[in-house]
Amino acid sequence: MRKLTLLACCFFAVIACKENKETPSGEVAESAETATPENEASDWIVLFDGTSFDGWKGYNQEGVPDTWSIEEGAMVFTPPAERPEGASYNLVTESKFENFVLSLEWQISEGGNSGVFWGVEELEQFGQPYQTGPEIQVLDNEKHPDAKAGTTHQAGALYDMIAPSEDVTRPVGEWNTMEITIDYAGETGKVVMNGTELLTFPLGNDAWDAMVADSKFDGWEGFGQYHEGKIGLQDHGDRVAFRNIKIKPL
Numbered sequence: 001m002r003k004l005t006l007l008a009c010c011f012f013a014v015i016a017c018k019e020n021k022e023t024p025s026g027e028v029a030e031s032a033e034t035a036t037p038e039n040e041a042s043d044w045i046v047l048f049d050g051t052s053f054d055g056w057k058g059y060n061q062e063g064v065p066d067t068w069s070i071e072e073g074a075m076v077f078t079p080p081a082e083r084p085e086g087a088s089y090n091l092v093t094e095s096k097f098e099n100f101v102l103s104l105e106w107q108i109s110e111g112g113n114s115g116v117f118w119g120v121e122e123l124e125q126f127g128q129p130y131q132t133g134p135e136i137q138v139l140d141n142e143k144h145p146d147a148k149a150g151t152t153h154q155a156g157a158l159y160d161m162i163a164p165s166e167d168v169t170r171p172v173g174e175w176n177t178m179e180i181t182i183d184y185a186g187e188t189g190k191v192v193m194n195g196t197e198l199l200t201f202p203l204g205n206d207a208w209d210a211m212v213a214d215s216k217f218d219g220w221e222g223f224g225q226y227h228e229g230k231i232g233l234q235d236h237g238d239r240v241a242f243r244n245i246k247i248k249p250l
Contacts, residue, residue, distance in 0.1 A: 044103075047093060047231070048075055048245040059090040059129050059232065060122050067235070074107070074243035077114070077235055089235040090129050092120050098228040099250040102180045106138050108155075109239035110172045113146055114138040115159065117232035118182050119224060129232035132222045135159040136180055136191055138240060140172050156191055156198045160215045164191070164198035175243070183250055184227045 047055060050073030053064045067089045069076050077089065097118070108114060117133030126132055139147055139155040146153040151163035156178070170176050181190040184204045191198045202208045204227060217223045233242055 044246045044248045046246050048243070050074065050243060055094050056091050057094055059088065059092050059120070060124075060127070064091065065089040071241070074241040075233075075245075076239070076241040077233070078239050079235070079237050083237075086127075088128060091233040091235075092117075092122065092129060092230040093232075094230075096228045096230055097182075097247060097249065099183050099185050100181075101248045101250065102182070102231060102245075103178075103247070104245040105175045105177050105243050107175050107241040107243075108138055108140050108172060110140060111143040112138075112140050112172075112238035112240055113144050113236040114238065114240040115234040115236065116178070116180065117230075117234065118180065119226045119229035120232040121222065121226045121229050123222075126222065129230075129234065131220065132224075132226055133229060133232050134161075134224050135234065136178070138234070139169075141167055141169050142172070156193045158189070158191070158199060158201050160217065161211050162199050162201050164193070166196065166198070168194045168196045168198070170194065181250075185250070 051070065053068070053070070053075065056064055056075075058065045067078055067080055068091060069078065075091075077091075080087075080089075102116070102118070104116070106114070106116075115130075115135040115138050117129045117135050120129045120133035135158075137146075137153060137155055137157045137159050139153070141147040141154050147155075151157065152160050154164060154167065155169045155176075156164035177194055179192040181188075181192075182203065183189065187203050187205045189201045189203050202211065208224065212218060212224055231247070233240075
């Protein structure tokens with residue numbers, strides 16, 4: 001009798017377990033483990049989907065400058081043949097962000113220079129994004145003179161402050177992946193390029209202030225002061241392309 005009771009309990013336990021895993025239509029529901037990747041993907045906000053400049057604008061301008069175009073799913077900056085004095089064609093997001101992971105791909109032209117900013121503020125007294133926004137360098141390390149000016153000017157560097165641990169850039173014409181983590185809550189930032197962690201750095205604390213004071217940005221009003229700011233893509237006078245741009249708030 002006791003054996004029959006045990007067998008019955010096991011039978012009903014199996015049925016109950018099966019019912020918990022089936023939807024009313026009889027389809028097997030996803031487990032928490034299989035659902036995790038989808039949930040993680042939904043945390044990302046697409047900033048550029050390869051088809052539209054929606055959500056972007058020229059820095060301190062209305063609309064997107066015509067020096068930027070969309071080509072084969074990438075946003076591409078092509079410098080004008082003649083540049084009016086004082087003209088610049090930097091792009092920034094319309095939205096502001098504070099704590100996040102920014103993921104993108106970049107492709108630089110031969111001998112080219114560009115960069116990715118965060119914490120950018122648009123105000124009349126600032127004519128360029130780099131006046132407020134710290135920069136992660138985008139560069140042709142082989143042929144641009146900036147690469148010879150010190151490792152804090154090479155691709156992946158926190159510009160003029162912290163050098164990358166190594167050069168992992170791909171040849172000109174190939175795409176590089178880059179992930180920038182900005183976490184003021186945790187007082188830390190990080191750069192990963194082509195799957196390699198290149199550097200970490202302090203944020204929003206005395207260590208950050210000391211690092212800025214030891215750089216070319218010492219005494220710059222507003223530099224690195226806007227914890228919530230816009231993402232910027234730099235016009236440095238060279239052709240550059242970006243694609244697959246997305247951001248995950250922390």
